[in-house]
Amino acid sequence: MIKALIFDFDGTIIDTETAWYNVFKDAYAQYGVELSLATYAKCLGTNLQTFNPYTYLVTHHHIQLDVEAFQTSIQQRHAQWMETETLRPGILTLLQQAKEAGLKIGLASSSSRQWIDVYMDRLGIRHYFDCFCSADTVTNVKPDPELYLQALEQLGIEADEAMAIEDSPNGAQAAVAAGLYTVVIPNEITKQLPFNTKHHTVTALEQYTIHDLLAT
Incomplete structure (x- = not known):
């Protein structure tokens, strides 16, 4: 029973997850990188140890960026997206x-x-x-x-x-x-x-x- x-x-x-994926996907596109759902799904429902979307552009694509500023930007965009959710x-x-x-x-x-x-x-x-x-x-x-x-x-x-x-x-x-x-x-x-x-x-x-x- x-x-x-x-x-x-x-x-x-x-x-919250659809917003996260779309925000990250759009941000990656600005650097010419396609973020597949299969890749991003590794962090869905868990932590960022298996896949960290904040650092992935640096660690796997060797793109030079300010990770802290990138993270802040992503979080701000997500917050805006979630205002109506x-x-x-x-x-x-x-x-x-x-x-x-x-x-x-x-x-x-x-x-x-x-x-x-x-x-x-x-x-x-x-x-x-x-x-x-x-x-x-x-x-x-x-x-x-x-x-x-x-x-x-x-x-x-x-x-x-x-x-x-x-x-x-x-x-x-x-x-x-x-x-x-x-x-x-x-x-x-x-x-x-x-x-x-x-x-x-x-x-x-x-x-x-x-x-x-x-x-x-």
Whole structure:
């Protein structure tokens, strides 16, 4: 019996990922470099250790640039893009219905708590969550299962009592490795990527009630 939902954040609750990719892709193009989605996807849902888009032009293309200034420019462009971005369709209804059904709700994100808090406050959804697990609270982020295992512990439930809501291959891999039934709601970017773990895909979350989702 499912007693809790554990959500990923970036790309799942709010689509920050499409903005990041488009901003980086446009910036790379200014240097004559095409940033493929396959390359960029290495950092989706995880940290920048596998692929760091801020330094890649220097380390792999040997382009001379001020990395700090480049990073500042990218972050400013992303912030501008995100000014009009809001919750993904169906997320608010799912949070409301999950609470009404008596389910616990957790967050398991590879992002920092500071980053998450900015959007939690802006979107007004902090009160729905019973625990927050982020890059600050674990040693290993996704695709390692540590974030999900920590969330399970904080919620006081077993893996077979929770459902993960994810959007990326790295996130789905982490949730499945932790033993959770995993529902993937891909966004504009991640719907183009291959998923190698067992999961259930929901392409239009707004068409599902909490009861529909629990029955998948």
